[in-house]
Amino acid sequence: MRSRERWINTFLEKAVPGNSVRILKDGTAAFTAMFEAMERAQESINLEFYKIASDNTGWEFAHRLAEKSRQGCTVCMIYDAIGSLETGDGFFDYLRENRVKLLEFNPYTPFLKKHWGWFHRDHRKMLIVDGRTGFIGGINLTDEYTDSYGNAVSWRDTDIAVEGPAVRELQRLFLSTWFSKGGETIDTRSFFPQIEPRGAMALKILGSKERKNRRIIRRDYINSIKHSREYISIENAYFVPDRGIQRVLKNALKRGVSVCLILPAKSDIAAVQYASRKLYRRFLKWGARIFLWQGTVLHAKTAVIDDIWSTVGSFNIDRISLMHNLEVNVAVMHEGFSKGMKALIDYDLKNCKELDYNEWKNRKFTEKLLEKMFFLIRYWL
Numbered sequence: 001m002r003s004r005e006r007w008i009n010t011f012l013e014k015a016v017p018g019n020s021v022r023i024l025k026d027g028t029a030a031f032t033a034m035f036e037a038m039e040r041a042q043e044s045i046n047l048e049f050y051k052i053a054s055d056n057t058g059w060e061f062a063h064r065l066a067e068k069s070r071q072g073c074t075v076c077m078i079y080d081a082i083g084s085l086e087t088g089d090g091f092f093d094y095l096r097e098n099r100v101k102l103l104e105f106n107p108y109t110p111f112l113k114k115h116w117g118w119f120h121r122d123h124r125k126m127l128i129v130d131g132r133t134g135f136i137g138g139i140n141l142t143d144e145y146t147d148s149y150g151n152a153v154s155w156r157d158t159d160i161a162v163e164g165p166a167v168r169e170l171q172r173l174f175l176s177t178w179f180s181k182g183g184e185t186i187d188t189r190s191f192f193p194q195i196e197p198r199g200a201m202a203l204k205i206l207g208s209k210e211r212k213n214r215r216i217i218r219r220d221y222i223n224s225i226k227h228s229r230e231y232i233s234i235e236n237a238y239f240v241p242d243r244g245i246q247r248v249l250k251n252a253l254k255r256g257v258s259v260c261l262i263l264p265a266k267s268d269i270a271a272v273q274y275a276s277r278k279l280y281r282r283f284l285k286w287g288a289r290i291f292l293w294q295g296t297v298l299h300a301k302t303a304v305i306d307d308i309w310s311t312v313g314s315f316n317i318d319r320i321s322l323m324h325n326l327e328v329n330v331a332v333m334h335e336g337f338s339k340g341m342k343a344l345i346d347y348d349l350k351n352c353k354e355l356d357y358n359e360w361k362n363r364k365f366t367e368k369l370l371e372k373m374f375f376l377i378r379y380w381l
């Protein structure tokens with residue numbers, strides 16, 4: 001059996017079949033779908049997000065969660081201590097008063113926590129409703145992702161909604177963090193209902209943990225890139241790939257595979273963007289095409305290969321996501337879904353500017369110096 005066929009068969013053997021997956025192209029679409037699912041909730045709502053803000057979006061979620069809690073649903077929320085650092089105490093007090101169960105991930109009190117680390121963050125963004133519907137992607141619960149509250153242009157990001165047996169894996173991932181980090185005892189009997197197949201999509205829930213499965217998402221990227229034949233499209237907010245990912249992309253280009261990288265023209269974290277820019281000349285020289293998003297902030301973490309494999313989630317292709325963060329991605333092996341993801345990426349290209357190799361290599365010396373400095377810092381954190 002040829003290598004590519006083995007890769008597909010191995011993926012399908014490990015994947016969970018029988019799911020439907022819907023693309024949520026931006027924050028407005030994602031929040032609308034989340035609110036609709038939460039409104040239908042009968043048993044439980046579980047949230048795990050890096051950043052939950054006490055802004056209009058955050059408070060809308062808070063009021064809806066409080067109402068479902070009053071109706072008798074079990075509502076549990078995990079939020080990251082650093083990601084939600086600026087969230088007002090009154091926000092969480094309100095949720096507690098309405099019997100929403102809260103878990104702060106790695107509070108910044110190192111002397112009180114075993115295995116504590118400043119860089120160990122919960123970077124996931126996922127919501128599970130009644131153990132039947134799951135939302136995964138890069139969108140945090142803040143106003144930055146929607147135009148509904150007066151933003152001129154929202155951040156560019158993508159989520160997906162999953163229905164089917166794979167949601168059980170999301171629920172297990174949530175509970176693993178909840179119990180390992182000291183969440184209060186909860187009755188989970190209603191968290192795992194019997195779920196009939198909802199579609200034809202086979203997918204894998206790829207969840208990295210603090211001391212286990214750190215490289216699970218990276219391995220899936222590498223295996224998929226190795227078996228590419230036609231094209232690779234990657235849209236990523238913080239792109240500082242390690243040597244292994246650089247190597248497989250370079251080899252793909254040598255095989256004649258078209259590699260398209262959609263990266264931010266400006267970032268909310270300037271240091272990361274400088275680190276990423278250090279690699280642009282290298283990829284351009286190898287033959288990759290780099291397109292810079294011209295909107296506000298590109299925050300997506302998606303990729304598509306050959307209209308067959310695609311991934312959506314919270315994983316940035318950098319060392320921080322690999323070594324320090326809890327992350328979750330969904331990998332899908334399905335032609336129709338992959339074509340939908342490719343169409344979304346192609347649409348984003350209309351708002352991008354392609355880098356020219358000759359112009360890029362002649363940029364200012366001071367820019368090159370900053371890029372090298374931040375690359376070394378970011379690469380070895």
